[in-house]
Amino acid sequence: MSRGDSMLKKALGFFLVIALLSGCTKPQTLTKFSNQTIEAGFDTIITLIGYTKDKAEFDAYFEIMKSEFTRLNELFDKYNDYEGVNNIKTINDNAGVAPVVVDQAILDMLKLAKEWYEPSGGSFNVTMGSVLEIWHEYRDMGQADNSDGKPGDVPPLHLLEEANVCTGWQFIEIDESAKTVYINNACSSLDVGGIAKGYATEIVARLLVDEGLSAGIVNAGGNVRLINTKPDGAKWAVGIQSPDIENTSESLDTLYADKSMSVVTSGDYQRYYIGPDDVVYHHLIDPSTLYPARQARSVTILIEDSGLADTLAKPLFILPYDQALAFLEKFNADHPDVFMGAVWVYDKGMQPVGTQAIDVGEFSLVHSENIKPFSRLYNE
The missing domain is CATH 1.10.3980.10 (ApbE-like superfamily)
Known part of the structure; x- marks a missing residue:
């Protein structure tokens, strides 16, 4: 045997030992922790669910989340001044x-x-x-x-x-x-309420990943951002809230995902008042009429980027269904590497003519074709 063959065998033996040792190393056990705050702005409860090696590590991520949401709230605020901040x-x-x-x-x-x-x-x-x-x-x-x-x-x-x-x-x-x-016009002003919370949620989620969080959920008052995959490989499950003003805790459907995705809902049951004849006047204003949109009761969107989710959920809610569906299909055609699906919720029997709907309680749900594989209702 030549000297070169001997050295090659020794090298192969060394790498074999390393491989065996690596194979014998037990994967680090991650534990699920959760915490929430009402002190990070955006006029909502913000929750973090994280899988970490211990509570101290989770608490560190939670403080990062709070700090960044607080910073972004100050930047995106249209009502309050903050020292040293141009917002x-x-x-x-x-x-x-x-x-x-x-x-x-x-x-x-x-x-x-x-x-x-x-x-x-x-x-x-x-x-x-x-x-x-x-x-x-x-x-x-x-x-x-x-x-x-x-x-x-x-x-x-x-x-x-x-x-x-x-x-x-x-x-x-x-x-x-x-x-x-x-x-450049004295009577004009910006209102970023339709994008700010989702945009902030995306920034925070990416920051947490950069800081080392491997799996979790950021939930900013219903703007849900999933981070990667659950440690056990199971799918994340996010419920679609009922727009019933008296019972918004009811879940009409559940969307399942096994990777980073965002689930965002726009609906008429948030920030509203009751006007004459018991008509609900909510905060989602149709620019074409200048009054609250009267299409669906809510729309839930599934897409990875939370800022984009917040942005695109508005036209899907405000536009008539045929235009909203065309908007969704054009988005998917123009962005083949980005998935976007939607679920529209109507009062029972009030879904657009010709659409396939599933009735749940007092509501009828219309799913875009591409979101059906993610839906509990279509996979029970």
């Missing part, structure tokens, strides 16, 4: 006055919002601050009236139309090189 309120306060230097997160969020304005047929529009401010005031007054047993008032169309003159992306100037945002 959405700062931009609005300087409308017609001067550009405002902002954090990159604001620039990126506004670019995403602008990107989907035209493809959504204008149904997703963060420049509607002037109109939404009127609805915010009427909703506050309406909720106060409701607590006294009275119906709330409804803003007159002429008031909304006057405010609508101030909406449009032509009034918003984004300078990426200078990192500024300028509203």
Whole structure:
């Protein structure tokens, strides 16, 4: 045997020992932990579920989550000032006055919002601050009236139309090189309520992964972001909430996923008041009518990116079903590497003519064809 053969055998033997030792090493056991907070902003409960080696490790991730959500809440807030922070309120306060230097997160969020304005047929529009401010005031007054047993008032169309003159992306100037945002019309303002929470959730989820979290769930008041796969290989399960104002804890369906995905719902049962004739006036305003959208009761979207989920759920809720379905199908055709599916919830029997629906209690659910493999109702 040559000296070279002897050295080769020794080398192979060494690697064999390493392989055997590696094979004998037990995989690290991960334990499920959970915690929640109401102190991280966005006017909601934020929950983290994480699989970690011990509670100390989970607690560290939880503090990272709280800190980042708090930071992003301050940036995206349109109502409050924070020392040393230029936020959405700062931009609005300087409308017609001067550009405002902002954090990159604001620039990126506004670019995403602008990107989907035209493809959504204008149904997703963060420049509607002037109109939404009127609805915010009427909703506050309406909720106060409701607590006294009275119906709330409804803003007159002429008031909304006057405010609508101030909406449009032509009034918003984004300078990426200078990192500024300028509203060039004094009566215009931004309202990022339709994207901010989901966008923040995506940033937080990615940060947690970068910090080492291997599996978990970030739930920001119903914006659910799944992180990777469960350690035991089982699928994540996320329920679709009932839009029944009296019983929103009921789950109408369950969506299952075995990888990073986001489940986001837009519905008429959040932030609403009761007007004349017991009509519900919710916060999802149709830019084409300037009044709350009256298509489905809710729509739930399944897609990986939570910021995109928040953005795209709005046109799927606001647009008539045939237009919403066309929007979804075009998205999937234009983005073959990105999955997006949806479930529309209607009052029982009120689903669009010609659609296949499954009745659950007092509701009828219409699933996009591509989401059916993820649905409990279609796989029981």
